[in-house]
Amino acid sequence: MSVEVYYDDDADLGLIQGRKVAVIGYGSQGHAHALSLRDSGVDVVIGLPEGSKSRAKAEEQGLRVLTPAEAAATADVIMILAPDTAQRSLYAESIAPNLAPGKALFFGHGFNIRYGLIKPPAEVDVAMVAPKGPGHLVRRQYADGKGVPCLVAVEQDASGGALALALSYAKGIGGTRAGVIRTSFKEETETDLFGEQAVLCGGAAALVQSGFEVLTEAGYAPEVAYFECLHELKLIVDLMYEGGIAKMRYSISDTAEYGDLSRGPRVIDGRVKEEMRKILGEIQSGEFAREWVAEDESGRPNFRKWQAEGAAHPIEETGAKLRGMMSWVDRPITETA
Ligand SMILES: NC(=O)C1=CN([C@@H]2O[C@H](COP(=O)(O)OP(=O)(O)OC[C@H]3O[C@@H](n4cnc5c(N)ncnc54)[C@H](OP(=O)(O)O)[C@@H]3O)[C@@H](O)[C@H]2O)C=CC1
Ligand SMILES: CC[C@](O)(C(C)=O)C(=O)O
Ligand SMILES: [Mg+2]
Ligand SMILES: [Mg+2]
DSSP: OOSOEEOGGGOOHHHHHTSEEEEEOOSHHHHHHHHHHHHTTOEEEEEOOTTOTHHHHHHHTTOEEEOHHHHHHHOSEEEEOSOGGGHHHHIIIIIGGGOOTTOEEEESSOHHHHTTSOOOOTTSEEEEEEESSOHHHHHHHHHTTOOOOEEEEEEEOSSSOHHHHHHHHHHHTTHHHHOEEEOOHHHHHHHHHHIIIIIITHHHHHHHHHHHHHHHHTTOOHHHHHIIIIIHHHHHHHHHHHHHHHHHHHHSOHHHHHHHHHHHHHHSOHHHHHHHHHHHHHHHHTHHHHHHHHHHHTTOHHHHHHHHHHHTSHHHHHHHHHHTTOTTOOSOTTOOO
């Protein structure tokens, strides 16, 4: 292995149990971190603005909720799990005034540090614990006695104990059960953005929609196209997840495997790979970050338009009808406790 990987035996849960942790934000990641830390015996408080719709949920789940400034003032480890675009002003208004030597500032993603939107003072530890999976899965895995692998990184080690504290936090959310890989804020941010844009979310969604469109425009039934282009994707990805692309190819028919080997590279060809390199360049140069921050500051006009177009795509209506017939799709991943 070219990377350092840490497991349960490499982390001392007592370190985080001895601190007061403020989790700022109670969305996908925030609820998973807060509930799992609490269940690991950590003193947790939630920081949310007065009008936040997440307040009631956190309180219902037995957590103490303060404003972000109050939570940051009372805690010695502050984990920022608000949306990336909200973090810069949240930090300036509520967190920076409440930092003091000996405190630690934690992140679940490196965006604001990597692009210089947040510049913490030198006297505090700055570290990252970034689960490599959606927050609802982080919580479900923890509750099932398992964990989602995490990345850990240290940007500033004022105390000399930042890595040990970050590993302790990762243990508190189940990460060291699965394995925690050491990285940097730069590497985590750039690879995370690339993965979600080019492959996991952007690439996969566009591939599925295009395949569905080609079949339905050619006159095939939308229901059949949905099964072929979306539904079965999970079954294929599950095989890749268990044993790599090799296991998927072992399990499918020879006919499918020949089609995969001979046609796949025609779909994802040199032009697509060149576009992927361009996307990576925009991430590395900061162009994507500047564009996204400007889009957010101007009220997200493109984001909202593209969201609406995606929601109106015919594949969604077909999928909603078909999933109603699938009794086995009965435990949505967003349902956690
Ligand atoms: N989603 C995921 O699975 C992953 C996310 N991450 C990272 O985790 C961080 C959080 O993302 P995610 O969990 O998706 O966020 P969500 O959008 O799911 O939740 C954000 C939470 O922050 C609250 N919030 C909004 N504005 C503020 C503010 N100004 N001050 C305090 N709280 C605020 C929201 O409250 P309200 O309900 O009122 O809007 C909500 O509770 C990001 O850095 C992201 O990149 C990393 C790995 C995976
Ligand atoms: C893949 C999307 C992600 O990077 C994640 C769940 O890890 C995110 O930012 O939500
Ligand atoms: Mg990610
Ligand atoms: Mg991400």
